[in-house]
Amino acid sequence: MTPEQLSATIVDVLTSLSEEGSLSLPDGVPTSVTVERPRQKGHGDYATNVSMQLAKKAGTNPRALAELIAEKLRASAGVSAVEIAGPGFLNISVEAGAQGALAADIVAGGSSYGHTETLAGQKINVEFISANPTGPLHLGHTRWAVLGDAIGRVLSAAGADVTREFYINDRGVQMNHFASSIIASATGAEKPEDGYAGAYIDELAKAVEAARPGIFQLSEGYGEGERLAAVREVGYAIQLREQQEQLAFFNTHFDVWFSELSLHEEGQETGGVPNTLARLKDLGHVYEEGGALWMRTTDFGDDKDRVLIKSDGELTYFASDTAYYLNKRARGFDHCIYLLGADHHGYVGRLKAMAACVGDDPAKTLDVLIGQLVKIMRDGAEVKLSKRAGNIVTLHELAEEIGVDALRYSLARYPADSPLTLDIAEITKASNDNPVYYVQYAHARTCRMIANATDLGMTLDDALATFDPSLLAHDRDGDLLRALADFPRVVASSAELREPHRVARYLEDTASTFNKWYDTKECRMLPQGDEPVAPANLARLVLVHATRTVIRNGLDLLGVTAPERM
RNA sequence: GCGGCUGUAGCUCAGCUGGAUAGAGCAUCUGACUACGGAUCAGAAGGUCUGGGGUUCGAAUCCCUACAGCCGCGCCA
Numbered sequence: 001m002t003p004e005q006l007s008a009t010i011v012d013v014l015t016s017l018s019e020e021g022s023l024s025l026p027d028g029v030p031t032s033v034t035v036e037r038p039r040q041k042g043h044g045d046y047a048t049n050v051s052m053q054l055a056k057k058a059g060t061n062p063r064a065l066a067e068l069i070a071e072k073l074r075a076s077a078g079v080s081a082v083e084i085a086g087p088g089f090l091n092i093s094v095e096a097g098a099q100g101a102l103a104a105d106i107v108a109g110g111s112s113y114g115h116t117e118t119l120a121g122q123k124i125n126v127e128f129i130s131a132n133p134t135g136p137l138h139l140g141h142t143r144w145a146v147l148g149d150a151i152g153r154v155l156s157a158a159g160a161d162v163t164r165e166f167y168i169n170d171r172g173v174q175m176n177h178f179a180s181s182i183i184a185s186a187t188g189a190e191k192p193e194d195g196y197a198g199a200y201i202d203e204l205a206k207a208v209e210a211a212r213p214g215i216f217q218l219s220e221g222y223g224e225g226e227r228l229a230a231v232r233e234v235g236y237a238i239q240l241r242e243q244q245e246q247l248a249f250f251n252t253h254f255d256v257w258f259s260e261l262s263l264h265e266e267g268q269e270t271g272g273v274p275n276t277l278a279r280l281k282d283l284g285h286v287y288e289e290g291g292a293l294w295m296r297t298t299d300f301g302d303d304k305d306r307v308l309i310k311s312d313g314e315l316t317y318f319a320s321d322t323a324y325y326l327n328k329r330a331r332g333f334d335h336c337i338y339l340l341g342a343d344h345h346g347y348v349g350r351l352k353a354m355a356a357c358v359g360d361d362p363a364k365t366l367d368v369l370i371g372q373l374v375k376i377m378r379d380g381a382e383v384k385l386s387k388r389a390g391n392i393v394t395l396h397e398l399a400e401e402i403g404v405d406a407l408r409y410s411l412a413r414y415p416a417d418s419p420l421t422l423d424i425a426e427i428t429k430a431s432n433d434n435p436v437y438y439v440q441y442a443h444a445r446t447c448r449m450i451a452n453a454t455d456l457g458m459t460l461d462d463a464l465a466t467f468d469p470s471l472l473a474h475d476r477d478g479d480l481l482r483a484l485a486d487f488p489r490v491v492a493s494s495a496e497l498r499e500p501h502r503v504a505r506y507l508e509d510t511a512s513t514f515n516k517w518y519d520t521k522e523c524r525m526l527p528q529g530d531e532p533v534a535p536a537n538l539a540r541l542v543l544v545h546a547t548r549t550v551i552r553n554g555l556d557l558l559g560v561t562a563p564e565r566m
Numbered sequence: 567g568c569g570g571c572u573g574u575a576g577c578u579c580a581g582c583u584g585g586a587u588a589g590a591g592c593a594u595c596u597g598a599c600u601a602c603g604g605a606u607c608a609g610a611a612g613g614u615c616u617g618g619g620g621u622u623c624g625a626a627u628c629c630c631u632a633c634a635g636c637c638g639c640g641c642c643a
Contacts, residue, residue, distance in 0.1 A: 038586075040586070040587075052585080056623095087586080089585080132643075169643070303569085310641040317643055342571065342638075343637065345638060346639055348570080370570070372571060372572075372637080414580090417570095419637090421578080434605095435591070440605095445606090449603090453602085497583085515607070519604095519606065544602095565603090
């Protein structure tokens with residue numbers, strides 16, 4: 001019996017009370033009720049606060065309503081005991097057989113256990129990182145890589161149709177600064193004022209020369225302008241490919257790499273920039289002032305109006321942003337999720353206003369997640385990074401030093417809006433100080449146990465064929481089963497709230513519950529010594545398989561591997 | 567000045583869509599090695615949930631306010 005099934009059972013009880021007239025609910029019977037796992041032992045396997053929630057509406061008091069519900073609930077299949085406690089809590093105990101059946105269901109579900117349909121039918125675009133292709137990805141991008149990727153996975157698991165997208169800022173003056181910085185490195189010319197510096201620029205210069213020998217040599221018909229364009233193109237291609245390779249190494253995957261430049265190309269019907277500007281004019285949300293073209297975002301709650309075309313005729317970044325949003329909507333996305341760093345939170349207001357300007361309800365279509373910045377400590381001092389000084393902590397260096405799994409997990413286990421300080425020594429430690437290894441270890445342990453069982457001739461097929469769930473009757477069996485039963489709703493709420501850290505915290509709890517179970521003498525899976533294999537041993541083999549499935553599925557949602565041995 | 571985020575055990579942080587005695591890991595102390603992988607488990611100790619008001623059966627959670635820290639308020643990208 002899962003919490004969802006128990007909730008349905010309680011709803012049935014309410015319906016039945018309502019039909020026989022002993023309960024009157026003006027708003028009708030709720031479709032589901034809250035069922036939670038009490039923290040306290042002795043408060044039953046599950047608890048519900050329905051009677052407190054409904055007492056006022058029903059014109060009665062919580063204790064009296066609880067009595068009514070309890071009486072019927074006690075007679076329900078799978079329920080072994082119901083007690084009323086405190087102001088009107090119902091503490092419910094579940095029969096071992098009803099609860100144990102879940103283990104076989106999980107095994108049958110396999111890699112899809114935990115997946116739900118709570119977001120079915122929603123087409124969601126998740127845009128994250130979206131770095132300039134003018135340098136390596138660094139620490140600042142790493143958190144969004146992990147969170148964006150995990151959010152995408154969790155949304156998919158909740159049934160949404162998800163596209164993970166990287167917006168390439170390949171247009172704008174920074175691309176020319178980028179090219180001229182590479183030229184300066186190759187030719188010894190002076191670096192431009194707003195240029196890029198650092199060892200990576202020198203390496204890029206060499207790579208550009210290697211890719212197209214002689215590219216830096218000016219000649220007749222190949223002037224400064226041509227060289228700048230050529231270097232920009234080649235340097236961009238190399239830098240972008242490097243970002244893509246490093247993200248792949250970091251187990252972070254995108255469905256679409258979207259070029260900002262493409263929004264300005266001819267033939268962009270919907271969502272192109274010219275098209276967008278025309279549409280905004282038609283809608284009456286733009287005006288000219290001081291030689292610039294403005295969008296009247298203040299009509300929709302922004303602090304001030306925003307420039308689309310500067311007085312020098314150049315388009316702003318915001319013009320592209322608006323077109324890009326329309327482009328996403330034209331591609332059929334119901335929700336556009338943006339992951340932005342705290343240093344960009346000033347953009348939220350204008351993004352929402354922009355969506356409202358084009359006729360959308362931002363509360364429905366736009367979801368801006370602001371993440372706080374990450375600090376990194378080494379030997380007690382903050383590792384500062386400065387792109388200008390070329391002192392960059394790159395994503396790739398971090399992933400290599402710390403390990404992809406440890407780095408991903410360390411970032412995934414905190415909510416995005418909490419400022420984070422990572423200590424390199426702390427997260428590289430290969431010990432139980434490090435939650436990622438604690439969880440992975442529990443998984444490896446299940447794999448060893450299953451291998452040992454196989455050596456003794458215990459197979460999953462036999463175990464399932466003879467499975468008697470009522471044999472999983474020990475308290476610790478129940479604790480483990482209830483932990484496993486929570487997985488689907490943890491995934492669903494992680495998706496709903498866009499908070500994948502919940503999955504990580506759940507895995508830590510579940511790994512702990514599993515280890516406690518493992519250390520319980522009465523819950524041995526393998527027979528001891530020369531004892532024959534008993535039905536209870538086989539039942540627990542199913543339970544171990546179920547545990548392995550849940551941990552593996554959970555780690556997969558975070559993009560972390562589930563090793564079979566460590 | 568305006569706005570966003572944060573403030574919970576010695577440390578790093580969960581819990582925040584209101585529920586029962588506020589949790590975990592680390593660090594400290596005490597135990598379990600005839601071990602299905604000890605990268606584990608059992609236990610102890612550790613708290614004015616930043617301060618002050620309010621809302622109600624009930625507040626770490628919601629509202630107001632004060633304080634502290636980080637970040638942002640361009641015809642930059």
